[in-house]
Amino acid sequence: MSIDPVPSEPVSPGAGPKAGETWVAQDxxxxxxxxxxxxxxxxxxxxxxxxxxxxxxxxxxxxxxxxxxxxxxxxxxxxxxxxxxxxxxxxxxxxxxxxxxxxxxxxxxxxxxxxxxxxxxxxxxxxxxxxxxxxxxxxxxxxxxxMPKVAGQASSGAEIGQHDLSDADLLDLLSIRDEAEFAQALFAHLERALSPDQAVLATIRRGKTHVLRSARAQDPLPRGSRAGQTRLAALHAATRAQETLLLSWAPKAAVPGSGHGVDLVAVQSEDGVARAATLKLPRRQGGHFVWLGLWDKVPANLDEQWIGLAPGLGRLAVLLDAGRGANERRWRDNLPAWTDPRGWRLWAALASVMLVVWLLLPAPLHVTGQASLRSVDQRALVAPRDGFLSQVHVRAGERVEAGQLLAELDTRELSLRLSRIDAQINQAQSRRMAAMAGFNTAMVQVGDAEIEAMAAERALIALLLDQSRLVAEADAIIVSGDMAERVGTALRHGEPMFQLAPLDGYQVAIDIPQKDITQTAIDQSGSLKLTALPFDDFPIVIERISLRAAGEGGEPGFVALARIEAGHEAFRAGMQGVAQIETGQAMRGWVLVRDMVFWAQVQWWRWIP
Known part of the structure; x- marks a missing residue:
């Protein structure tokens, strides 16, 4: 009966095909x-x-x-x-x-x-x-x-391809899902078709070779022999070749998908055989199936047998490769063996055990805080009197030497007062001399009193003039005080101008986080690393812990003052860094997650109703 199962327009069941089209249903x-x-x-x-x-x-x-x-x-x-x-x-x-x-x-x-x-x-x-x-x-x-079979394809009285990989054989092979059964069926068909004297079928993936089938009971790839090494080299060379088939000889007629194998020539010479060939097929699980066949004598129709098998083997290779997953393509098959995921499991297990042991080992528990260098005896330089700032010779951060002029106050008014007091003293001395000449004892005593009072006033003016020049008392660093912008403005007596830190004698001020204050105590040791000296560690010892008020800079908190056990010539007051205080020991895992646990506890307490 005839039907049209794919009509170009809707038809009723049993309608006939269109002109020129014939569809035959299954019966x-x-x-x-x-x-x-x-x-x-x-x-x-x-x-x-x-x-x-x-x-x-x-x-x-x-x-x-x-x-x-x-x-x-x-x-x-x-x-x-x-x-x-x-x-x-x-x-x-x-x-x-x-x-x-x-x-x-x-x-x-x-x-x-x-x-x-x-x-x-x-x-x-x-x-x-x-x-x-x-x-x-x-x-x-x-x-x-x-297509109808073409006669006249016989060679030497026998039909070529009597053991070809037929479509039925091809479909039977593709339907086998178990790898061992597939290997057995493939090996058996190649044995029937080619009749090699020796043969071995192996899988090769990421440099690892596993023998599946062999024509002989003994090991076909003995490690201690040159024959085993040359065979193994030929198997691996087949996986790297572009061709599916590699032959050690040049066939009389072209074999589709074949090439010349240099490594097979070495196998042929080492084993003393007449012919050697390899066949490579993709493996569903990744890698390749590789078959190696050896013939002790040259078969009469070996070329014809390969010519008959080659098309079917090529189609089988295409279908096997199409069935492989995207992550198992051949570009991954030549990766080193250590990248095999099965090997990763062992290394991952060993790494996990080592990580657990490392986390359980004791480790120092540190309190870490921002640190800055301070001078032990910082001194403030203040305005010695009321007056106007005349000149400034230094800025904050500069190093000064003892006796170096730092700033000057306006002395013009004092100079005038000094000149006037000198003139008054001269007049008083002249009156005293005239009284002495007139033997006026009372006037002489009055003149002496005036001269003494004016001399004291002059000494005060001279002192103020001398103090108008602000100098450094010792070698030091100007920690703060940028007075350049105050030139020409009035200063009040006692107003701070500069903060000087001597070059010898430093201590460290460490900001202690509030979560760590209970772990910090006096006489605890630690180390200091300064940003300016990143390759040096300086030992420190806590001497005092105090509360830092909000007005002292930063948020309210705690400050630990520590002495430095070993100084450095490059130390400068104001240097910043990080200090670590050793507060005891704990498991390394707890040291790593301690801060996170404390934070999580506080956040949970805030969130819960």
């Missing part, structure tokens, strides 16, 4: 049709294929599943795609949609035949795209199944 007579076994193998390889059929004039086809299980819109779209592929002679893909969900249709013209193979996949277009290449390869196999 008892079609049970042996090669298309059935082809589609059964396709479904075993990839269950996502739910339907396939042939389209074209005079097509003889079978349909394992009936398309009417889907809507007519799917049928119309699939028929249109098939006609476009047949008309243009190109592979086509399209996304189809109906009430049952999304599907993808694939249409591939069959080489040498006026037909198109159409298949439906219950996947979206993006997910189905990875199956496009294996489907096209399988369609090439289908073309060879449906």
């Amino acid at each position: 008892a007579a079609d049970a042996a049709h090669p298309f059935l076994s082809w589609f059964a193998g396709l479904q075993r390889s990839e269950p996502a294929f739910v339907w396939a059929g042939l389209f074209g004039g005079n097509a003889q086809s079978a349909f394992p599943l009936v398309l009417t299980r889907r809507s007519e819109s799917i049928a119309v779209s699939a028929a249109t795609l098939a006609r476009d592929a047949l008309a243009e002679g190109q592979f086509k893909m399209a996304s189809l949609q109906d009430a049952s969900g999304a599907m993808t249709a694939l249409a591939m013209p069959l080489a040498g035949l006026d037909r198109v193979c159409v298949a439906l996949i219950e996947r979206k277009l993006v997910e189905a795209s990875r199956l496009a290449h294996p489907f096209r390869t399988m369609c090439e196999h289908l073309s060879s199944l449906l």
